[in-house]
Amino acid sequence: MNAPLGLGSQGLVEPASAQNAASRRTPNPQPALPTLETQSTPRAPGDGRLLWLDANSTEVITPGQLAERLPRGTLLVANDAATLPAAFWVRTAQGEFLELRLTSLPEAIPDGGSRLRVVALGKGSFRDQTEARGPVPKLRPGARLWLCPPHSGADESSQLVPLAVPALRLQQQSGRLLTLTASGAAPALLAALYSYGVPVQYSYTQRAYRLGEVQNAFAGRPWAVEPASAGRHLTACALRSLRDAGHEVTLLTHAAGLSSTGDPELDAQLPFPERYDVPRATAFAVNRAVAQGRLVLAVGTSTTRALESVVVGSKRLIAGGRPRLRSGSGMTELLLSESNPPRIVSGLLTGIHEAGTSHRMLTRAFASDARLQEAWLVAAQAGLLLHEFGDGMLILPGAR
């Protein structure tokens, strides 16, 4: 049964309590929001469906219908960051195994070698809740760690392979957050990470992911620690169709970071600073689209944050007061929300997430709570799927 449009918040539970609706009674008993299933196994790019929200409608479409449905001359901006095999195992001098998760690509340091900033997790595997993983030992500064093949965490003998992998040394530890250095040339470390690393994944997933499964069809430089998953809805064919229909598709690269560390104190600091690179051609295309009143549609929250991070400040607005982008690369910690809304991005293609998540904070900058609740009902009716490998949501102007 379809929830009639315009139902608004009448008869619906407040978003913040949606998650607990099943487990407690509210003073005024109201129907709980329906649940949506999670798509925890990666599907092929383009296989999902999209929930379309604009001024007039809330409906389900396929990615193939985007080219014809989007307003004429829409500019899409996509994050082409590939997903790193950012999770890898090391052995300590005491013979303990730790899983380390990169917070970003290792960076070369001036005297040769590389620096890695990682979150450490103890005994267990991705099948365990991150918070429930074993403790991380306090290591001595200068302590050595040895990269090893993937280790399930079970009591089995180490499978160290005598490859020439660089030694890792601890520089600094703050609880689960470690800064390590690796000696030797950066390429050797990268090759070792690509030999032994696996994609970061969480306990709701059913099986180990292969690196190829967690990439977008147009992925390029491996900057992302977790998949920039809104891009999964665009295949190479889709890029082609969009351009053939007169839309523009441009790119940037943004280092989408870890979404969870298992340590509430660390989690409160997320997102860590994330690197971005907005090319000149993209900044030019966005500025031109804005000047011509065309829709600027960001593919993913990572894209949105990167674009908004290079908006030129108010003192430097051109005559007419329109915000502009300036191309460039740097680090961003920008958080967008209803109270700090985007200034350039006017539409968003993203995933479907529950109320009460940090993701919802950004989507509320694009759509009202009422529309998002209504969208949720339509999504449930259509059997849309949640999370990074699920279906998507397209929020266009007018949904606010």
Next chain:
Amino acid sequence: MSLGKRSVLITGASRGLGRALAVNLASAGHRVLLLARQAEALEAAVSAAKAAALASGLGGSAQPIVADIGGFAPGRREQEHFAPGRREQERHGAARVAGLAQALIGPIDTLIHNASALGVTPLQNLTEVSIESVEQVYRVNVLGPLALTQALVGNFVLRGRGLVVGVSSDAAVEAYAGWGAYGSSKAAFDQLLRILAAELSGTGVDVLSVDPGEMDTDMHQAALPDADRSTLQRPEQVAARIAGLLSSPLRVPSGTRLTAQALADLDLEAA
């Protein structure tokens, strides 16, 4: 872009034509990644390419990626679930190579599929050849390159530029007894590249197939041990002609299969 520095990934780059291409392109100032299965032979090729880059002073570079193309396409016995020890199968898959390549030198714009498997030698007629050995030839010559192309070409399309080159053979066109596995695999890959070119028409991504003709390489020796090597082309000569294709705007339409003669003619024209 075609006049500027390219970022090139060459498979089968430790010997023969692949190595010669790597040396030539590094010397011409391009950033080159050499991919091959055996680390030692690869290191030697990388050293040669680096030395050439240094000598020319044009800013070229060379780095190794150790991987087995034959392992890129999923096998019949592919494990869905991770098990320790099974990691070998996936360790150097196409996505890993594409990711490592771009971690090393940034966005790739040129992919040269040069690595080839000949099959079991001495070469066997189709009436006798083992199907398993034919399957392996197809993995290395067709399926693996397709997987690697898929892992890279989406970014080419997004960026609106790129070149995919396949190294072919006249065994793909002529009917030589004993060359059934290799010849048919090269014919399959030629057609695959032609169709890819059609699919990518208008995207700014070009696709070419090049038949280099007979060269004095280990592969040739393995196939035809009694050949008179003095009649064979030097791989360095052929590499220079192919590299010449890359250093100018493409002078042939995307989807062209260049025969050895056509390649030589183009080279003469450019001179």
